[in-house]
Amino acid sequence: MTENDALLKATGIIKRFPGVTALSAVDFQLNPGEIHCLMGENGAGKSTLIKVLTGVEQPDAGEVFLTGRRISPKSPQQAQELGISTVYQEVNLCPNLSVAENIFIGREPIRFGSIHWQRINRRSAELLAKLNLHIDVTQPLERYSVAVQQMVAIARALDISAKVLILDEPTSSLDAQEVEMLFKVMQQLKQEGLGIIFVTHFIEQVYAISDRITVLRNGELVGVYETALLPKVQLIAKMIGKEFDGSAEGTNMAGKAMQKNDGNAYLTVKGLGRQGSIQPFDMNINKGEVLGLVGLLGSGRTEMARMIFGIDQADTGEIFVKGQKVKVNSPAAAIRCGIGFCPENRKTEGIIETLTVRENMILALQVKLGWMKYIPRKKQEEIAAKYIELLNIKTFGPDQVVRTLSGGNQQKVILARWLLTEPELLILDEPTRGIDVGTKVEIQKLILSLANDGMSVVFISSELDESIRCCQRMAVLRDRKKIAELTGKEIEEKFVMQTIAEVQ
Ligand SMILES: Nc1ncnc2c1ncn2[C@@H]1O[C@H](COP(=O)(O)OP(=O)(O)OP(=O)(O)O)[C@@H](O)[C@H]1O
Ligand SMILES: [Mg+2]
Incomplete structure (x- = not known):
């Protein structure tokens, strides 16, 4: 593939913000039929480059070419009309409108002076079927999972004629199956000749799906690499600009750390439940303990956390803090009891x-x-x-x-x-989502050291390896019910996965 065959090309892009140069003379090239990952630490400039390509931000210098023609989109709408569509992690669609309305919003076909609903619904169903998604398009979008909402955003993008599809951290809140579904669609679009730019902090995913990788660091281009030829450790080293100390990865750090788990419950929950949200459950969290809540997306992890923190009111059960019965009927009450909650969204x-x-x-x-x-x-x-x-x-x-x-x-x-x-008890719901590999390990270490100093932690993460690394004990949830508790040797990938999925 020569330079001239590039689908999308950016040269010498400079973007300054007050106090920081987000991009300093960055070149980028995307070929047709290519999945290209944009990699770099938090703040490296990935999203800024995407914003320049899609007209959200105007560059201070540099040029962008689409199929050899110079373009300078002034808005995402303009970029989309040219054929560059973006799907962000936080899908910006309208949750209370129907799936079909979301696909056609702003460009509804009109017949006899009014919106041609039949056509919108039929066309939407066809578009989604192409992506292997068969759902009722007349239902409000909010009825469906984030993964489905993303597919809807992609369908919309494709229908407005995409040559380039940009996905900025689309997989952060998807479970393994949903990621697979997204990847299938990406492969299919690639076959059709689309160019796809993919941003993620999941290194495994980069290697599963991409052809090439562009690495940015501090707003500068580090290099462009064939994925198959770049070992993972080297990729990380290029991102962080030094050798990566991955020694903490893959081990259970919680087991090794000398945690001050003295067996005294800090928080005791008895029969706490809420109709339609989570079935009554018992739970203890000891001082200095990291307790993981694991289960598939939608299994009830977040619901459990929200109830303990008083965002949602339980309709049965009791909560005790250091043996004293307490009433946690609001976040402010929880905070006064010494509880903190770092939410996922x-x-x-x-x-x-x-x-x-x-x-x-x-x-x-x-x-x-x-x-x-x-x-x-x-x-x-x-x-x-x-x-x-x-x-x-x-x-x-x-x-x-x-x-x-x-x-x-x-x-x-x-x-x-x-x-x-x-806080004496900190509930962390997906604390490292969207955080780059290097910092992720740092944050995990920090959490463990705080536990070491006596803080109790409830740890929720969709990344099983992260939970395995950090937790001393795990509560397993399935279908909004606590089904098991695991400790010690049971906290091992295969066993945890089996328990989650009930394949025993
Ligand atoms: N509107 C703005 N005003 C000032 N600074 C900005 C603005 N937008 C981005 N920046 C800065 O530009 C730099 C690059 O940010 P960018 O969002 O591109 O990073 P990123 O690589 O996408 O990181 P992450 O992985 O965390 O999403 C950061 O230092 C950020 O603070
Ligand atoms: Mg970003």
């Missing part, structure tokens, strides 16, 4: 985009202290500086508006918000 439940890093960080602490005890500005700044350093957050300072941080760095801000309240 940072966009809707966590980050306040218009506030600064500092303001986002101190929120939970301020709630804990009460609004009458205002934390002095100087103290806030100290706290923020400490956690920026501790979690290696890429920002030019505590007063940067969070919206302008990269996705993974926003995730770290949320994590900081809860860590700094120094």
Whole structure:
């Protein structure tokens, strides 16, 4: 494939933001029929490059060519009309409209002055069938899983005539089966000659699906590689700019660490349940223990966590903190009991985009202290500086508006918000989602060291290897019911998977 055959080509792209050069003279090339991964640490510039290619951001310098023709899209709509479509992790469709309406929103076919519903529904069903998805397109989109919603977004993109499909971290909230389904569709589109740009922090997925990899670091192009010729450790080394210490990977660090699990329950839950959400369950969490909640997506992990934190009200059961019966009927009540909860969906439940890093960080602490005890500005700044350093957050300072941080760095801000309240029990729902490989290990180590210092942790992760690495004990959930508890040698990949899937 020569340069001239490129489907999409960008040369010398420069993009500066106040305080940071997000892209410094980056070249990029995508060929037709190619799946190309864009890799790099949090804040490396991946999303910014995509935004430049799709007209969300205008570059300060550089040129973009589509099939040899210079283009400079001024908006995502324009880019889409040209043939470049993007599907983001947080699908921006309308949840309460039907599947078909979502596919045709803004471009509804009109007949006799009104919207031609029959045609919309028929065409939508056909489009989705092409992606091997057979669902009722007249149902509201929100009835379906994130995976299905993503397929709907892809169907929409393809129907507006895509030559280039861009997927920015689409797999973060998909389970293994759903990822497989997405990959099948990607392969199919590749056969049809589409070029696909794929961003993910899951190294395994990169090797399962991509033809080539472009690595960025600190806004600079590190290199372009054939996936098959680049060993994984080298990829990681190129991303982080030094040899990768993967020694922690694959082992159960929790077992090795000298955790101060003294067998005394910090939290005891008896018969806690909520109709239509989760069946009554018992659970103990000891001081200094990392307890994993494992199960498939939708098995009830998040529901369990939300109830313990008082977001959803239980309709049966009791909660005891250090043996004392407590009433946790709101998050504020939970915080006062010493409980913290870092939610999985940072966009809707966590980050306040218009506030600064500092303001986002101190929120939970301020709630804990009460609004009458205002934390002095100087103290806030100290706290923020400490956690920026501790979690290696890429920002030019505590007063940067969070919206302008990269996705993974926003995730770290949320994590900081809860860590700094120094909770006695911290519930972490997918704490490393969207976080790059290097930092992921750092965060896992941090969680274990906090447990070592006596903090209790409820750990929820869709990545089984991560749970295996961090947890001393696991509660297994299936179909919104706690079905087993595992400890010691039982915490081993094959056995955990069998228990989750009930193949014994
Ligand atoms: N609107 C903006 N204003 C200021 N800085 C910005 C803006 N958008 C992005 N940045 C900065 O540009 C850099 C690159 O961010 P980008 O979102 O491209 O990273 P990324 O590689 O996608 O990271 P992640 O893996 O965390 O998603 C970061 O330092 C980020 O803070
Ligand atoms: Mg990003």
